[in-house]
Amino acid sequence: MSIGRICIREVDVINPDESARVAASRMHSRKVGTLIVVDEAMVPVGLLTDRDLTTRVLAEGRDGNATPVRKVMSPAPSTVEENTSIEDALAIMRSGTFRRLPVVDGEGQLVGIVSLDDILELLAEEFSEIGWLLRQEEPGSLAER
Template identity: 60%
Template sequence: MTVGRICTREVDLVDAHESVQIAAERMNARNVGTLIVLDQESHPIGMITDRDLALRVVAKGRDSIQTLVSEIMTQFPYNVTEETSIEIALSKMRAGGFRRLPVVDAAGKLIGVVSLDDILELLCSEFTDIGNLIRKESPESLAQS
């Protein structure tokens, strides 16, 4: 199974040169906890989360209007493509301590985001299907047929 099957295609963005105040307002307006940062060619270069705002701005007493997204964003050392397997995406998340990874096309341009929650939702669905199959094929179920 590949990342392309489950990734989110509608991604909320922020510019690296915008203030974290603008980023927080955008998160609030769109009811999201993560914004992706792109370079001029639409390549993902980082992300900022509501947790980043809390720990890197508020907890340190930084001015949210003067602090730029580029100063506190988490830079992306990893990304995945639509064809990347779920297992490889999980491995990259684990290695980098990330809950989300950008999904890029062959040119490295952003086309979506895959999250740990997306993967867990898929796995829960798959395990439910497997459980149903096991119940259907159980000796008790077969005896009733």
Template identity: 60%
Template sequence: MTAGRICTREVDLVDENESVQVAAERMNSRNVGTLIVLDEESHPIGMITDRDLALRVVGKGRDAIETTVESVMTRFPFNVNEETSIEDALTKMRSGGFRRLPVVDQDGKLAGVLTLDDILELLCEEFTEIGKIIRKESPTSLAQL
């Protein structure tokens, strides 16, 4: 399974020059906790999360209208491409302490976002299917045939 296959393709964006007030309003209106920042060529360069707003803006007593997204966003040290395996993406997440990674196409342009929740959902589905197989092949099930 690849990152491109399970990532979220509809991604909410914010410009790095917008205020964090605008970012917070966008998160609220779209009911999301993360916004991605792109450069002029649609390459991901950062993200801002609701946690960033809480800790880096409110927690530091900064003015939400005067503070720009660029000044508090998390810059992307990593991303994954659409063909990256889920295992490799998870390794990057663990090594960097990330819960989300941008997924890029072959040109490095944003294609989606892979979240830890996406991976957990996939694993739950897989474990459910494995559980069905185990129950079907259990001695009790086989004895009833």
């Protein structure tokens, strides 16, 4: 199964020149902890998390209104294309200890985001279905009566 089938298509984004305060306000109003930083062509150029704002703005005593996102974001995020397999996406996440990956099209433009939680939820559903099938094969199950 490809990442394009499970990724979230409504992604919260921010421009690298917007302020850290705008980013925090956007996260708060949209109830998200991550913004994808995109350029004018909607190509991901960074990732900004609520943790980044805490450790790179608040903890360092920076002015959130005067600090642009580009100064505190994690630059050059790893991305996956829509047709990337779940296994390959998990390998990328493991290799870089990422919990989220921007999903891009063939031109590198943002089309979604996939999180480790999205993948775990899918796997849990799949394992539940497999468990149900195995229970149906057990002697004395309703399927054999």
